[in-house]
Each structure stands twice: as structure tokens, then as C-alpha cells.
Amino acid sequence: VSSWLGNSSGLPFPPGPAPRFITGNLHEIPAKQPWLTYTDWKSQYGDIVHARIFGQHIIFANSLKIATDLFEKRSHLYSDRPAAPMIDLIGWDFNVGLMPYTDKWRQHRRLFQQSFRPDAARTYRPIQMTKIHDFLRGLLSRPEDFVALYKTVAAAIIMATMYGYQVEPIEDHFVTLSEEAVKMLSDTTLPGAAAVNAFPFLRHLPGWLPGCGFQYFAAECRKRTEEMQQVPFDFVKQNMREGTSAKSIVSTLLEANQVIRAVSATAYAGAFTVSSLGTFFYAMAAQSEIDNVIGTHRLPEFEDRPSLPYIEALYREVMRWKPVLPLGVPHATIADDVYEGYFIPKGATIISNIWAMTHDESIYPEPDRFNPDRFFTADGKLNDDDTVLAFGFGRRICVGRHTADATVWATIVSVLSAFTIAKAKDEAGNEIDIDPVYSDGFVSHPQPFQCSIAPRSELAQNLVEATADL
Numbered sequence: 001v002s003s004w005l006g007n008s009s010g011l012p013f014p015p016g017p018a019p020r021f022i023t024g025n026l027h028e029i030p031a032k033q034p035w036l037t038y039t040d041w042k043s044q045y046g047d048i049v050h051a052r053i054f055g056q057h058i059i060f061a062n063s064l065k066i067a068t069d070l071f072e073k074r075s076h077l078y079s080d081r082p083a084a085p086m087i088d089l090i091g092w093d094f095n096v097g098l099m100p101y102t103d104k105w106r107q108h109r110r111l112f113q114q115s116f117r118p119d120a121a122r123t124y125r126p127i128q129m130t131k132i133h134d135f136l137r138g139l140l141s142r143p144e145d146f147v148a149l150y151k152t153v154a155a156a157i158i159m160a161t162m163y164g165y166q167v168e169p170i171e172d173h174f175v176t177l178s179e180e181a182v183k184m185l186s187d188t189t190l191p192g193a194a195a196v197n198a199f200p201f202l203r204h205l206p207g208w209l210p211g212c213g214f215q216y217f218a219a220e221c222r223k224r225t226e227e228m229q230q231v232p233f234d235f236v237k238q239n240m241r242e243g244t245s246a247k248s249i250v251s252t253l254l255e256a257n258q259v260i261r262a263v264s265a266t267a268y269a270g271a272f273t274v275s276s277l278g279t280f281f282y283a284m285a286a287q288s289e290i291d292n293v294i295g296t297h298r299l300p301e302f303e304d305r306p307s308l309p310y311i312e313a314l315y316r317e318v319m320r321w322k323p324v325l326p327l328g329v330p331h332a333t334i335a336d337d338v339y340e341g342y343f344i345p346k347g348a349t350i351i352s353n354i355w356a357m358t359h360d361e362s363i364y365p366e367p368d369r370f371n372p373d374r375f376f377t378a379d380g381k382l383n384d385d386d387t388v389l390a391f392g393f394g395r396r397i398c399v400g401r402h403t404a405d406a407t408v409w410a411t412i413v414s415v416l417s418a419f420t421i422a423k424a425k426d427e428a429g430n431e432i433d434i435d436p437v438y439s440d441g442f443v444s445h446p447q448p449f450q451c452s453i454a455p456r457s458e459l460a461q462n463l464v465e466a467t468a469d470l
């Protein structure tokens with residue numbers, strides 16, 4: 001009770017909606033697109049907002065300044081993750097991104113960084129391009145399956161770099177395993193999603209008791225999560241035994257070590273966040289820049305990046321407009337703190353409201369409009385707003401960001417160089433409008449929609465077909 005109500009500091013919590021006695025603000029947390037509600041709270045209460053769900057204090061960092069002050073300048077206090085018993089129950093505690101701020105996290109993060117720091121990330125470029133070219137050929141032969149295809153490209157890159165495993169173009173067993181495990185995680189971690197997060201003692205009660213059905217769900221999740229870690233790991237070990245192992249991060253690091261198993265499965269799950277890729281299909285421009293700089297006789301390469309400022313702006317806008325994790329991954333405090341006269345208790349959940357930051361009208365006028373031009377100065381130069389907020393903050397900033405950045409950029413430029421994407425037409429020849437609908441939950445993916453994807457020219461088609469022989 002003292003943690004629910006208690007604040008012995010004599011200082012106020014940051015402003016926020018009035019909580020009810022027991023449940024706090026639970027009744028105000030919407031199931032759908034909660035980041036929109038939290039961004040409304042920003043207009044009402046300011047850049048730092050406090051809410052409570054049962055005994056859990058939640059602080060929303062709604063501006064870049066607050067995020068920088070807390071997650072970066074006070075990173076020694078703000079780098080923990082909230083304790084969520086449901087994460088342990090479903091077996092996701094193996095994941096670096098969800099681990100508390102402990103020596104174990106440091107060890108996993110260090111290993112991850114070794115394989116994903118900028119110079120290491122550059123060595124994966126050939127694999128990235130190969131998989132992106134597979135994707136382009138997929139678009140030629142099955143444009144109607146573009147959603148399944150772009151989802152696979154991100155997974156294909158991670159699976160090839162981590163495990164040396166080449167995914168099947170459709171319904172790959174490993175990819176399906178990971179997709180299901182990520183979906184289960186997404187369903188169980190939002191505030192208010194699982195009673196056991198609010199009442200941790202419930203984890204000790206058997207599933208047959210009323211209200212404890214989550215135990216059966218959790219047991220099923222644990223099985224999937226275990227499989228998701230073990231199956232691709234066994235694949236590498238088997239190939240190494242048989243001497244057929246392709247070079248991969250796991251085969252390079254492998255000393256039959258549990259940390260590697262967990263770190264690699266973390267990366268494998270990270271693949272799904274690369275669904276930022278879906279977003280850029282909503283927007284078409286920039287082909288003339290590619291034609292002017294690269295010409296039409298070859299496909300783009302990573303080395304072209306500095307010469308393509310418009311594509312750079314397009315990439316930034318894709319990452320700004322619909323951040324894949326609109327509320328980031330929650331941080332938590334490891335001790336009491338006072339910020340600008342407000343009390344922030346130990347164990348509080350700190351949400352980086354990335355949506356509010358990337359839709360801040362004072363920085364991005366008309367924030368809901370997709371407009372890459374906003375990243376140019378008045379004299380037509382790319383501006384210096386090059387920090388992608390979608391990757392989060394401080395010591396917990398996304399470790400896969402260099403690889404993810406390269407994948408998203410290279411996919412955008414490759415598709416644009418070879419294809420025209422337009423609205424689909426109905427039987428009467430009228431254009432079908434696109435209604436951008438995104439999934440709810442922890443990860444926000446674009447939902448399937450219709451559009452027309454066709455090679456820009458015969459030359460473009462030949463270039464894409466020729467990638468099969470590379």
C-alpha cells in the first residue's frame with residue numbers, strides 16, 4: 001500500500017491524470033494505440049507525466065530533452081528494465097533487451113555489441129545486398145505477396161548473419177517460430193496486459209484457479225521460446241559437426257555457450273522490428289535522384305549512400321513517421337530520484353514516448369504528413385537532424401541499429417531504383433485509396449494493403465533478374 005500511495009519524499013510526482021484509489025489510471029489506458037493517448041497527455045500535462053497502474057508508477061518522457069536528461073545524463077539511474085513476471089513466465093528473460101540492469105545484461109550486451117558495432121555491421125553488407133536482391137526478384141515474380149516478402153527480407157538477413165541459415169521464401173519454419181514468440185511477447189507486456197505483472201504473487205498459483213489461466217498460456221509460450229532459441233542453434237552445431245557450416249556469427253563465437261544461444265535468439269527476434277520497411281511503400285518519390293546519381297544501368301550499392309541525400313531524407317522520414325516501437329522499450333529506475341522538483345521513485349517504469357517526440361509539431365510541422373523535405377535546409381542541403389529516435393536512448397539504445405539502418409536504407413533505395421509502386425486499381429479502373437492501418441501492441445506493424453508494384457522498365461527488370469547469377 002505504501003508503494004501504491006507512498007511518497008515519503010515530500011515532493012510531488014510529475015503532473016498527470018488523477019488516479020483512482022486502487023487501480024490508479026488503469027481505466028484510462030487504451031488497448032489500441034496507447035501512444036496516441038499518452039501524446040494527448042503531453043498536451044494536457046507537459047513533457048513529463050506521471051500515471052499509476054495499481055502499485056506501479058509510470059513516468060512518460062515525452063520530449064527529447066527529458067529523454068536525454070534521464071536516459072543519457074542520468075543513465076546510471078535510468079537503465080534498468082521494469083520487472084515483469086510475465087516475461088519470465090513466458091521464457092523471454094533470455095532476451096538482452098528485457099534483462100534487468102545487471103552484470104548478466106552487461107555480459108550479453110558486450111557480446112552483442114562485438115557482433116553489431118559499426119565495423120562488424122559493415123562486414124554483413126554482402127549478405128544484406130544478396131537478401132535484398134532476392135527480395136527484388138520476389139517482387140518481380142510475386143508482387144502481390146510483397147508484405148510476406150518484406151517481412152522475410154529482414155528475417156533472412158538476421159538468420160544468414162547469425163546462423164548461416166538461408167530462410168525459405170514463404171512460411172519458413174524458423175521465421176514462423178520467432179514470429180509467434182514475438183507476438184506472444186507483444187501481447188503480454190503492455191501495461192495492463194497481464195494481471196500477473198500487477199500482482200506478481202499470482203505467478204505462484206496454479207492455472208486451474210479462476211483468473212490464473214495465464215499459466216497455461218505461459219507454459220505454451222515457454223515451449224515456443226525455448227524452441228526459438230534451440231532450433232537454429234542446433235542447426236549451426238549440426239552443420240559444424242558435418243563440416244558444412246556457412247560462416248556466421250554463431251559459428252564464429254560458438255563454444256557451446258548459453259550466452260551465445262540467448263544473444264543470437266535476441267537478434268533473431270529483433271528481425272521483426274525491421275518492419276519499418278513496410279512503411280515506405282506508402283510513399284513514393286526519389287527515383288529521379290537515383291537515376292541522376294547512379295544511372296539506370298546498375299542497382300544501387302552501399303557506397304552510393306553519401307551521394308543520395310533525398311533517399312537519406314526519405315529514410316529518416318520513414319523512421320520518424322511511424323516508429324516501429326512507438327513507446328520504445330520501457331526503462332526503469334534503480335533508485336529514487338528528483339528531477340526538476342518532481343519525485344521519481346525507485347522501480348518506476350519510464351516510458352520513452354518516441355511517438356510524441358517524432359510527432360512534436362514544434363520540430364516537425366504537420367507531423368502526420370509524410371514529407372521527407374522536412375530534412376532539408378532552406379538552401380536545399382540535408383539538415384543535421386540525423387539521430388533516429390526510433391532506436392531509443394542511453395545505455396539501452398538499440399544494439400542492432402547499425403545493421404537495421406543499413407537494411408532499411410538499402411531496401412528503400414534498391415526497390416525504388418527498380419520498381420514503380422502505385423495505388424492498385426479496382427475492376428472499373430479506379431484507384432483504390434490506401435488506408436494506413438498499423439497493428440497495436442508493443443510493436444506497431446503496417447497491416448497488409450493493396451498496391452501495384454511493377455518494374456520501372458525492361459532494363460530494370462533485366463538488372464533484377466541478373467542478380468540471381470551473382
Ligand code: HEM
Nearest residue numbers: 097267270273274328329391392393396397398399400404
Ligand atoms: C528498424 C529496426 C529497429 C528498431 C526501430 C529498433 C528499436 C529499438 C528500440 C527502441 C530499443 C529500446 C531502446 C531503449 O531501451 O531505449 C531497441 C533495443 C534493442 N534492439 Fe533494436 N530496433 C531495430 C532493429 C534491431 C535489430 C535488427 C536487432 C538485432 C540484430 C536489434 C536488437 C536490439 C537489442 C538487443 C536491444 C536491447 C538493448 C538493451 O536493452 O540493452 N534491434 N531497439
